[in-house]
Amino acid sequence: QDILGRNDHMAAHNREHFERADVLALNLVSSPGSGKTTLLTRTITAMESPAMVIEGDQQTSLDADRIRETGAKAVQVNTGKGCHLDADMVHRALHDLDPDPGTTLFIENVGNLVCPAGFDLGEAARVVILSVTEGDDKPLKYPDMFHSADLMVLNKSDLLPYVPFDVDACITHARRINPGIEVLTLSALSGAGMGGWLDWIAKRRAPQA
Amino acid sequence: QDILGRNDHMAAHNREHFERADVLALNLVSSPGSGKTTLLTRTITAMESPAMVIEGDQQTSLDADRIRETGAKAVQVNTGKGCHLDADMVHRALHDLDPDPGTTLFIENVGNLVCPAGFDLGEAARVVILSVTEGDDKPLKYPDMFHSADLMVLNKSDLLPYVPFDVDACITHARRINPGIEVLTLSALSGAGMGGWLDWIAKRRAPQA
Numbered sequence: 001q002d003i004l005g006r007n008d009h010m011a012a013h014n015r016e017h018f019e020r021a022d023v024l025a026l027n028l029v030s031s032p033g034s035g036k037t038t039l040l041t042r043t044i045t046a047m048e049s050p051a052m053v054i055e056g057d058q059q060t061s062l063d064a065d066r067i068r069e070t071g072a073k074a075v076q077v078n079t080g081k082g083c084h085l086d087a088d089m090v091h092r093a094l095h096d097l098d099p100d101p102g103t104t105l106f107i108e109n110v111g112n113l114v115c116p117a118g119f120d121l122g123e124a125a126r127v128v129i130l131s132v133t134e135g136d137d138k139p140l141k142y143p144d145m146f147h148s149a150d151l152m153v154l155n156k157s158d159l160l161p162y163v164p165f166d167v168d169a170c171i172t173h174a175r176r177i178n179p180g181i182e183v184l185t186l187s188a189l190s191g192a193g194m195g196g197w198l199d200w201i202a203k204r205r206a207p208q209a
Numbered sequence: 210q211d212i213l214g215r216n217d218h219m220a221a222h223n224r225e226h227f228e229r230a231d232v233l234a235l236n237l238v239s240s241p242g243s244g245k246t247t248l249l250t251r252t253i254t255a256m257e258s259p260a261m262v263i264e265g266d267q268q269t270s271l272d273a274d275r276i277r278e279t280g281a282k283a284v285q286v287n288t289g290k291g292c293h294l295d296a297d298m299v300h301r302a303l304h305d306l307d308p309d310p311g312t313t314l315f316i317e318n319v320g321n322l323v324c325p326a327g328f329d330l331g332e333a334a335r336v337v338i339l340s341v342t343e344g345d346d347k348p349l350k351y352p353d354m355f356h357s358a359d360l361m362v363l364n365k366s367d368l369l370p371y372v373p374f375d376v377d378a379c380i381t382h383a384r385r386i387n388p389g390i391e392v393l394t395l396s397a398l399s400g401a402g403m404g405g406w407l408d409w410i411a412k413r414r415a416p417q418a
């Protein structure tokens with residue numbers, strides 16, 4: 001309650017930073033291993049405009065290292081026993097990165113479908129990534145996360161032939177929890193559907209265009 | 210700190226309950242959608258001895274319903290915004306279920322690879338389920354969970370042909386974090402490897418046999 005209040009205050013401060021600096025901040029949330037880092041490396045490689053990443057993990061800099069292999073700058077935040085990024089951590093990382101105007105700043109949250117839901121980081125939009133291997137009932141079972149998201153990305157579409165995942169049922173569940181949620185289906189591995197995702201980012205970048 | 214202290218006290222109380230009642234309590238932890246419920250339904254159907262389940266989820270009784278379809282008794286605990294089961298919740302559910310001697314009590318924790326690590330429920334053993342779709346570096350990135358587990362089950366082995374998962378690398382990572390961890394590989398969907406898992410439960414049931 002008090003923690004959330006302080007977080008919201010810092011989130012508002014971050015949001016001002018981002019708007020003044022003309023930086024598009026996107027908060028990527030998902031379970032462990034849904035494909036956030038794979039999607040980001042593929043996305044950054046495909047984007048022509050500049051990108052930076054704030055990487056959140058309990059331990060290691062494995063994800064930040066993967067991002068850096070694309071040539072993009074990444075800051076790794078290690079939360080230790082902590083289960084989510086908060087606005088304070090993002091604020092410090094933001095001052096480390098010091099992004100130029102026109103940069104897209106991707107924030108990869110700790111792999112966790114529960115705790116990050118309640119922590120505004122100051123992002124322009126929140127993207128929840130659900131892999132088709134996790135099951136189509138997840139929007140109902142973890143509603144706070146799907147309620148708080150602007151876009152649901154269904155990843156690992158290449159595995160659809162081998163798993164009992166009903167795409168339509170999943171979208172219906174997500175819309176019951178969050179009627180306005182947008183949905184994209186793609187495979188970060190094969191590249192299928194990446195065009196739609198890049199278009200979505202571009203529209204968020206320049207909504208008046 | 211204080212929360213953990215109170216939890217450990219209740220966990221010790223649960224552990225006494227289980228031992229006095231000759232109930233084998235197993236705490237199943239994993240990311241969302243790694244296959245806990247699917248594995249449990251398959252396991253209960255295959256077991257000849259009695260089984261009961263404490264189901265933990267933020268919302269819905271979808272998992273408890275799936276368990277009940279096997280004929281086994283299940284109690285659904287909804288944690289709301291909570292990110293893990295604690296010893297208090299298990300204590301209350303245990304008194305609801307009132308298992309007979311010789312029962313195996315499976316506790317399916319909230320899908321979360323972070324927060325449940327720190328909460329002893331009074332279990333005899335903790336099983337972490339990692340699906341091969343999540344990536345082989347997870348033991349390094351979420352070390353507390355793998356450090357706290359007695360057994361790692363690699364699930365969805367049927368998908369190995371279609372995903373870049375290195376089983377040996379994953380086991381090496383897990384043993385670096387927890388040298389004594391046991392490992393089983395199986396598919397809850399196809400049934401491959403189920404024999405080894407049932408044997409492991411039986412050995413925990415009657416270690417002197």
Ligand SMILES: Nc1nc2c(ncn2[C@@H]2O[C@H](COP(=O)(O)OP(=O)(O)OP(=O)(O)O)[C@@H](O)[C@H]2O)c(=O)[nH]1
Binds near residue numbers: 030110111157344373
């Ligand atoms: N088949 C398939 N595998 C994928 C796809 N995207 C990612 N993967 C694999 O899924 C595993 C996890 O991918 P990551 O990108 O590390 O997932 P993550 O969400 O960043 O994981 P955390 O940061 O630990 O939460 C890796 O083995 C990837 O190669 C996909 O579209 N299809």
Ligand SMILES: Nc1nc2c(ncn2[C@@H]2O[C@H](COP(=O)(O)OP(=O)(O)OP(=O)(O)O)[C@@H](O)[C@H]2O)c(=O)[nH]1
Binds near residue numbers: 162163272368
């Ligand atoms: N291919 C394949 N899919 C599986 C396997 N086991 C489970 N699944 C699928 O994985 C999805 C998630 O399975 P669940 O059993 O609901 O996973 P869970 O760990 O109980 O999920 P939560 O309780 O929400 O954390 C479902 O679509 C299952 O059918 C497996 O061995 N192979």
Ligand SMILES: [Mg+2]
Binds near residue numbers: 036037038063108
């Ligand atoms: Mg990652």
Ligand SMILES: [Mg+2]
Binds near residue numbers: 245246247272317
């Ligand atoms: Mg389940």
Ligand SMILES: [Zn+2]
Binds near residue numbers: 017091
């Ligand atoms: Zn500032």
Ligand SMILES: [Zn+2]
Binds near residue numbers: 083115292324
């Ligand atoms: Zn938590």
